Amino acid sequence: MSVKDESFRDSIATINEEGKRNIIYPRKPKGKFTNLRTYLSWVLLAILFASPFIKINGNQFLLFNILDRKFNIFGQPFWPQDFYLLVISMLIGIVFIILFTVIFGRIFCGWICPQTIFMEMVFRKIEYWIEGDRAKQIKLDKQAWNAEKIRKKSIKWFLFAVISFLIANTFLAYFIGGDVLISHITDGPLEHLDTLFKLLAFTTIFYFVFAWFREQVCIIACPYGRLQGVLLDNNSVVVAYDHKRGENRQKFRKTEDRDQKGYGDCIDCKQCVLVCPTGIDIRNGTQLECVNCTACIDACDEIMDRVGFEKGLIRYASENNIEKEEQFKFSARIISYITILSLMLVFLIALLFMRNDVEANILHLPGQMYTTKGDTISNVYTFKVINKTNRQFTDLKLNLVSHPGKVKIVGGPVNLAKGGLYQGTLFIDIHKNDLKSSKEKLKIGVYNQSNLIETDKTNFSSPIKIK
Numbered sequence: 331m332s333v334k335d336e337s338f339r340d341s342i343a344t345i346n347e348e349g350k351r352n353i354i355y356p357r358k359p360k361g362k363f364t365n366l367r368t369y370l371s372w373v374l375l376a377i378l379f380a381s382p383f384i385k386i387n388g389n390q391f392l393l394f395n396i397l398d399r400k401f402n403i404f405g406q407p408f409w410p411q412d413f414y415l416l417v418i419s420m421l422i423g424i425v426f427i428i429l430f431t432v433i434f435g436r437i438f439c440g441w442i443c444p445q446t447i448f449m450e451m452v453f454r455k456i457e458y459w460i461e462g463d464r465a466k467q468i469k470l471d472k473q474a475w476n477a478e479k480i481r482k483k484s485i486k487w488f489l490f491a492v493i494s495f496l497i498a499n500t501f502l503a504y505f506i507g508g509d510v511l512i513s514h515i516t517d518g519p520l521e522h523l524d525t526l527f528k529l530l531a532f533t534t535i536f537y538f539v540f541a542w543f544r545e546q547v548c549i550i551a552c553p554y555g556r557l558q559g560v561l562l563d564n565n566s567v568v569v570a571y572d573h574k575r576g577e578n579r580q581k582f583r584k585t586e587d588r589d590q591k592g593y594g595d596c597i598d599c600k601q602c603v604l605v606c607p608t609g610i611d612i613r614n615g616t617q618l619e620c621v622n623c624t625a626c627i628d629a630c631d632e633i634m635d636r637v638g639f640e641k642g643l644i645r646y647a648s649e650n651n652i653e654k655e656e657q658f659k660f661s662a663r664i665i666s667y668i669t670i671l672s673l674m675l676v677f678l679i680a681l682l683f684m685r686n687d688v689e690a691n692i693l694h695l696p697g698q699m700y701t702t703k704g705d706t707i708s709n710v711y712t713f714k715v716i717n718k719t720n721r722q723f724t725d726l727k728l729n730l731v732s733h734p735g736k737v738k739i740v741g742g743p744v745n746l747a748k749g750g751l752y753q754g755t756l757f758i759d760i761h762k763n764d765l766k767s768s769k770e771k772l773k774i775g776v777y778n779q780s781n782l783i784e785t786d787k788t789n790f791s792s793p794i795k796i797k
Contacts, residue, residue: 359625422675431558432563564649602629692713715744722746
C-alpha cells in the first residue's frame with residue numbers, strides 16, 4: 331500500500347484516545363449496492379421469521395431443539411443417532427466459510443449476517459426515520475433533555491424494544507418449535523413462566539446489542555473478523571481503495587488541472603468515512619473492522635459522478651488487481667480448499683443416501699437373567715425404534731435374522747408416527763439346540779410388511795456351554 335502510516339491499527343474507531351466509547355453516527359448510505367443489500371435483506375428477513383413456522387410434511391422447516399435432541403433441517407428430521415451428520419455438516423460449513431473468506435473476504439458480514447441485517451436494515455433505518463441523518467442525530471444527542479428529545483428517544487427505544495421482543499420470539503421458536511411457542515402464547519404468559527423468562531432474557535440481550543453494543547459485536551465479539559488476518563491474501567477480493575489512482579489526495583477545485591499538479595482522484599471529501607458503520611477509513615487499507623458492507627463504494631461513486639471522475643475509486647478488488655492490475659485467479663490454496671470441500675460434500679451425500687429410514691436399538695434388560703421353558707430359553711430386552719422419515723409406519727415387526735426363534739413384542743405391533751419414537755419391551759425365545767454359546771450374538775431385523783428396513787445386534791444369554 332502507498333499508505334505508510336500504520337498508526338491507525340493501534341486503536342479502533344469505536345474507542346477514543348481516553349479509552350471511552352466513541353459513538354459512531356454513520357451517514358445514511360444510498361446507491362446501487364445499498365439498494366441490492368436492502369432487497370436481499372427483505373428476502374433474508376422473510377426467511378428468518380418464517381422458517382420456524384413453515385411445515386414440510388408436518389415437520390418444522392428448521393428446528394434446533396437441543397433439550398429434546400431433535401433437529402429438523404429443511405423439514406427432514408434428525409435424531410441424536412444422526413449427530414455425526416450434523417458434525418460433518420458443521421465442518422463443511424466451516425470449510426465453506428474459510429473458502430468464501432479467502433476469495434471474497436468478509437462479504438458474508440456485510441450482506442448475509444443477521445447482526446448486520448438487523449442493525450443496518452432494521453434498527454438503523456428506524457433511527458434515521460425518527461432522529462434524522464447523521465448531523466441531526468449528533469445534534470439531538472448533544473442537546474438538553476427537552477420535549478423533542480424525550481419524545482424522539484422514547485419512540486425509538488419503544489420500537490427497539492418491540493422489535494427485540496419479536497426477534498426473541500422467532501429465535502426461541504427455532505429451539506422449542508413454532509407450534510409450541512404459539513400454544514404458550516395463546517395459553518397466556520402465566521401458564522408458561524419459563525418461556526416468558528426466556529423471552530424476556532432474549533429480548534434484553536437483543537435490545538442491548540442493537541440499541542447500544544451495535545458495531546462492537548462485529549469488532550470485538552465476533553471471532554469471524556479475527557480470521558481475516560490469516561485467511562486473506564493479496565488475491566482476495568475485498569472492498570478496497572485504489573490508492574494508485576487516488577493518491578495524492580487533495581480537495582477538489584473546478585479550475586485547477588489535477589493531472590498537471592500530480593493529484594489523484596481522491597478529493598479527500600471523507601464521505602467514505604462518514605457512511606462507514608464501523609467508523610473506519612477504507613483508504614488506510616483492509617482492516618479488521620471492515621465488514622464489506624459497500625456503503626463506502628456507493629458514497630465514493632456518488633462523489634466521483636458529481637466531480638466528473640470515473641467511478642470505482644473504491645470497489646471490489648484484490649491487492650494484486652490494484653497493484654499489478656491482475657485479474658482474480660484460482661491459486662493452489664483456493665483449489666485445495668475446493669477439493670477438500672468437494673470431498674466432504676460427496677462423503678456427506680453418500681452418508682445421507684445410506685441413512686436408514688428407521689433406526690432400531692435393542693438392549694438386554696439390565697439385571698435380568700435368562701429363563702428356561704423346557705428346551706426353550708428366553709431373554710427380555712428393551713428396544714427403541716426411531717422413524718427418521720416424514721411418512722408413517724404401521725404394524726412394524728421384529729424378527730430374528732441370524733437364528734430360528736420367536737420375537738414377542740409386549741403390547742403388539744409397532745406403529746411409528748412421522749418422525750416418531752417408539753420404546754417398548756420384547757422377549758426372544760430360542761431353542762437350546764440352535765445355540766452354541768452362553769453369549770450368543772443375535773441379529774434382529776425390523777420389517778415393514780415383508781421388507782427388511784433395519785437390523786440391530788444384541789447378546790443372548792443362555793446356560794449353553796461353548797462346545
